Amino acid sequence: MSELAIETAGLVKVFGDNRAVDGIDLAVPAGTVYGVLGPNGAGKTTAVRMLATLLRPDGGEARVFGHDVLREADAVRQRVSLTGQYASVDEDLTGTENLVLIGRLLGHRKPAARERSAQLLAAFGLTDAADRQVKNYSGGMRRRIDIAASILKTPDVLFLDEPTTGLDPRSRNQVWDIVRIIVAQGTTVLLTTQYLDEADQLASRIAVIDRGKVIAEGTPGELKASVGAGAVHVRLRDASQRPAALEVLTKILGPGVKPDADPVALTAQLSGEDSDREAAEQASRALAELAAVGITVDNFALGQPTLDEVFLALTDHPATEKEVAA
Amino acid sequence: MTAAATEEKAATYTPAVESLNAVLAAGQAPPRPSAWSASVTFGWRALLKIKHVPEQLADVTAFPIMMTLMFTYLFGGALAGSVTEYLQFLLPGIMVTSVVMITMYTGVGVNTDIEKGVFDRFRTLPIWRPAALVGALFGDVLRYVTAGAVILVVGLILGFRPEGGVGGVLIAMVLLIVFSFAFSWIWTMFGLLLRSEKSVMGVSMMVLFPLTFLSNVFVEPETMPGWLRAFVEVNPITHLVAATRGLMQGNPDAGEITWVLVSSAVLVAVFGTLTMRLYNRK
Ligand SMILES: Nc1ncnc2c1ncn2[C@@H]1O[C@H](COP(=O)(O)OP(=O)(O)O)[C@@H](O)[C@H]1O
Ligand SMILES: [Mg+2]
Numbered sequence: 134m135s136e137l138a139i140e141t142a143g144l145v146k147v148f149g150d151n152r153a154v155d156g157i158d159l160a161v162p163a164g165t166v167y168g169v170l171g172p173n174g175a176g177k178t179t180a181v182r183m184l185a186t187l188l189r190p191d192g193g194e195a196r197v198f199g200h201d202v203l204r205e206a207d208a209v210r211q212r213v214s215l216t217g218q219y220a221s222v223d224e225d226l227t228g229t230e231n232l233v234l235i236g237r238l239l240g241h242r243k244p245a246a247r248e249r250s251a252q253l254l255a256a257f258g259l260t261d262a263a264d265r266q267v268k269n270y271s272g273g274m275r276r277r278i279d280i281a282a283s284i285l286k287t288p289d290v291l292f293l294d295e296p297t298t299g300l301d302p303r304s305r306n307q308v309w310d311i312v313r314i315i316v317a318q319g320t321t322v323l324l325t326t327q328y329l330d331e332a333d334q335l336a337s338r339i340a341v342i343d344r345g346k347v348i349a350e351g352t353p354g355e356l357k358a359s360v361g362a363g364a365v366h367v368r369l370r371d372a373s374q375r376p377a378a379l380e381v382l383t384k385i386l387g388p389g390v391k392p393d394a395d396p397v398a399l400t401a402q403l404s405g406e407d408s409d410r411e412a413a414e415q416a417s418r419a420l421a422e423l424a425a426v427g428i429t430v431d432n433f434a435l436g437q438p439t440l441d442e443v444f445l446a447l448t449d450h451p452a453t454e455k456e457v458a459a
Numbered sequence: 460m461t462a463a464a465t466e467e468k469a470a471t472y473t474p475a476v477e478s479l480n481a482v483l484a485a486g487q488a489p490p491r492p493s494a495w496s497a498s499v500t501f502g503w504r505a506l507l508k509i510k511h512v513p514e515q516l517a518d519v520t521a522f523p524i525m526m527t528l529m530f531t532y533l534f535g536g537a538l539a540g541s542v543t544e545y546l547q548f549l550l551p552g553i554m555v556t557s558v559v560m561i562t563m564y565t566g567v568g569v570n571t572d573i574e575k576g577v578f579d580r581f582r583t584l585p586i587w588r589p590a591a592l593v594g595a596l597f598g599d600v601l602r603y604v605t606a607g608a609v610i611l612v613v614g615l616i617l618g619f620r621p622e623g624g625v626g627g628v629l630i631a632m633v634l635l636i637v638f639s640f641a642f643s644w645i646w647t648m649f650g651l652l653l654r655s656e657k658s659v660m661g662v663s664m665m666v667l668f669p670l671t672f673l674s675n676v677f678v679e680p681e682t683m684p685g686w687l688r689a690f691v692e693v694n695p696i697t698h699l700v701a702a703t704r705g706l707m708q709g710n711p712d713a714g715e716i717t718w719v720l721v722s723s724a725v726l727v728a729v730f731g732t733l734t735m736r737l738y739n740r741k
Contacts (some may be wrong), residue, residue: 185583189740210585221576223504225511234507237500238584240489249485256482258472266511277472282580287486310474318483 138163138198138290138321139184145192146179153179155345156193161323161338163198163289166316168336168353169325172444176345177325178218181292184323185215197290214283218294218325220275221282224268228259228278231267235285253281257311273304280311284320291315293324297331309334329443333357341447348447360446365401365416367423368432372396378428385419397431494587501594509598518564519606523557527613534677543618550614550621551704552676555635555696557610558603559671562639563663565599566646570659573651589735592647596640603639607632622709631706634719638699641723644730651737670696695722 139161146154154176161167169177182188184195186206194201200208215221222231229250236246254263257277262270267278276296283291293312297305312335316322326332332339333353341349341356349356365386369378375392382390382401389402401419403412416435423430492500509515530553535542569592572578581591611619611628621628646663653659673687674696680688691697702715 182579185579187579187582207585210583213583215579215583217576217579219576221580223508223575223577225508226504230507234500234504235580235584237503238492238497238581238586238590240492242489245489252482252485256475256478258474284483284486286488287483307472307474311479314474314476314479315483318480320483 136163136198137161137196138165139167139196139323141180141184141193141195143193144180144183144190144195146176146183146188147191152345154183154190157340157342157345157347159340159347161321163321164316164319165337166312166322166324166335168332168339169323169342170327170329170332170339170443171325171342172327175342177342178294179345180342181215181294181323181325185213185292186210187215212289213292214286214288214290215292216276216279216283216294216296218298220267220279222267222275222279225266227264227266228254228270229263231278231282232285235282239286249285253285257281271304272300273307276300276304276308277311280308280315284315287318288320290321290323293322295325295327298327305331341443343444343448356443360443364403364436364442365419366432366434366436367399367401367430368395369397369399370429370431374428375399377426378423381422381426381428382419385422386415491585494590497586497590498593498597501591502597503594505595505598506601509601516602516605519561519602520609522561523554523606523610524613526557527553527610527617530677531617546614546617546619547621547708548704549677550610550619551631551707552674552700554607554610554614554632555700555703556671556676558606558635558639559642559696559699560667561602561606562599562643562646563660563667564602565596565643566650566659566663567656568599569595569647569650570653570656588739589731592734592738596643596647599643600636600640603636604632607635621707623707623711624709627706627709627711630711631703634706634716635699635703638695638719638723641726644727644734648730648734648737651734670694675700695719698722 137160139159141157141159144154144157144159145152157176157180159167159169169180171177179188183190184197184202186202186209189203196202197209198212200212202209223234226234229247232250232253233243233246236249237243241249251260251263254260257280259274259278259281262274267275270278280293280296296312297308300308309331312322312324322335324332324335336353338350338352339356340347349359351359365382367378367382369375375397378399379390379392382399386401386403390399391401392399403415413435416433420430420433527550530549531542531546534549535545572595578591611632623631645666646659649659649662653662673691674694675691676696680691680697683691698715698718701712702719705712705715
């Protein structure tokens with residue numbers, strides 16, 4: 134086993150009588166992206182804030198590269214950077230001013246801080262926006278200036294709390310690319326998300342958390358194996374052909390095929406052991422077979438399991454927002 | 460360049476592996492800054508915020524002018540017979556009242572600022588912990604100086620002629636700023652303690668109104684009933700007014716000046732400590 138960047142044991146945070154984080158154990162190998170997946174209110178932000186020394190744990194232990202987040206907070210702060218769920222830059226200041234400010238606080242003299250800021254702004258495609266207040270930035274640009282501020286000093290551990298929530302697909306892809314580059318340079322990234330596909334794309338291991346507890350942990354492959362690799366959604370032209378289609382699909386894809394409420398639609402759950410590629414092959418074989426027996430297909434989609442499906446498989450409830458304790 | 464054109468460019472941004480790698484490779488930080496240097500950097504942030512939102516200086520210009528005019532003409536005739544005569548007595552007190560009242564915005568500022576995500580970033584930086592708050596107070600000191608200067612100018616126009624001369628007035632203002640800086644730690648504490656901006660305002664008013672009005676700002680305590688005089692004489696504002704008035708009028712009172720300096724030190728020690736305890740726990 135390689136060195137651990139983050140290690141927690143029985144980590145607890147209680148707000149009133151709400152156990153926001155309720156005994157979390159994590160082991161994050163150094164130099165990897167670790168995904169923390171869970172719905173709104175699961176306790177992701179609370180957990181990250183404890184690891185980043187912003188919140189005092191009420192129980193358990195957490196270490197970052199061996200340093201206790203409580204007793205050795207300063208040593209932890211030397212090694213981590215945080216990009217919070219809500220902008221962790223000053224919205225009243227310009228892009229340059231924000232980066233120079235952080236640069237100065239890290240100990241750079243003004244000229245060096247200016248130079249480093251210009252470099253970062255260029256690398257993040259923000260040179261043209263350098264002298265505009267951050268509150269006038271688009272969502273994607275804000276995320277980028279925020280991440281830029283987090284790597285002003287290259288951190289050993291970077292916390293990204295829901296870095297793509299609310300972003301358009303293109304900005305999301307940009308953030309994903311940035312994360313891949315950062316981790317390739319040796320930084321450990323702990324990323325929280327509500328999207329399974331995001332964790333699947335980026336993380337080498339994922340912890341699924343629900344109501345303050347880890348309910349599943351493993352590689353994306355292991356996780357999908359326990360949940361199912363996803364589903365094939367088929368829409369037929371003609372409702373009368375559905376029984377025949379059901380028969381064909383069951384023959385190829387196994388017993389997980391069910392008619393939907395919509396009379397022309399069917400959904401086939403793919404079995405979990407299959408890799409994405411095998412799932413795609415199975416699906417295309419099914420499509421060919423349907424065509425061969427003369428069934429007209431209007432729409433055919435291969436979908437990853439949604440967070441709701443993950444939760445239904447792992448617990449007895451969908452991923453609903455946790456009720457806030459009054 | 461128009462915003463639309465910038466958006467266009469932003470949308471077509473593709474993270475470049477080489478330039479990001481170069482930036483990451485050069486990401487070693489120098490030794491951490493000193494406590495002083497970190498605080499000054501936060502003071503610079505406060506100045507930048509004033510630069511971007513200059514309207515916030517309206518409080519420290521309009522309010523003092525209003526206070527000076529209002530009380531000079533309201534009480535001038537009745538209390539001293541002549542407005543100019545009363546002004547010689549009133550102006551130091553009005554300056555103290557206005558500046559001490561303005562310290563209230565410190566708490567409101569801390570309360571709104573700390574809720575923003577950027578404070579999370581500051582608190583994860585390996586710097587001297589009180590720096591963010593001390594720096595914010597440096598910015599506030601600039602507001603106190605502005606308010607004090609505005610009142611002095613208005614006073615001079617209305618006929619204020621301090622016997623203490625330039626030196627006396629300057630030392631008096633420095634003393635006032637030192638006390639206000641120390642006094643502001645009460646508000647940073649409430650700013651961290653209370654949930655909303657409104658409640659911070661409420662508490663500030665409850666403390667500041669009695670403190671400034673039940674003092675020697677408007678009338679000499681000799682005219683007051685005994686129970687009120689007892690309060691007025693222990694009120695720190697009374698001592699601050701006595702010290703500044705003495706300096707400005709050319710008969711400095713070493714006892715009062717010492718009293719102000721000692722109480723400033725006590726305020727920082729007590730409320731500074733409480734503030735930092737809250738700040739670390741937040
Ligand atoms: N400062 C706080 N005070 C009280 N309750 C909180 C606080 N922060 C979070 N909570 C509660 O803790 C739970 C977990 O919240 P959070 O960590 O923000 O979840 P997530 O980031 O996964 O959406 C929620 O029920 C939330 O209402
Ligand atoms: Mg959150």
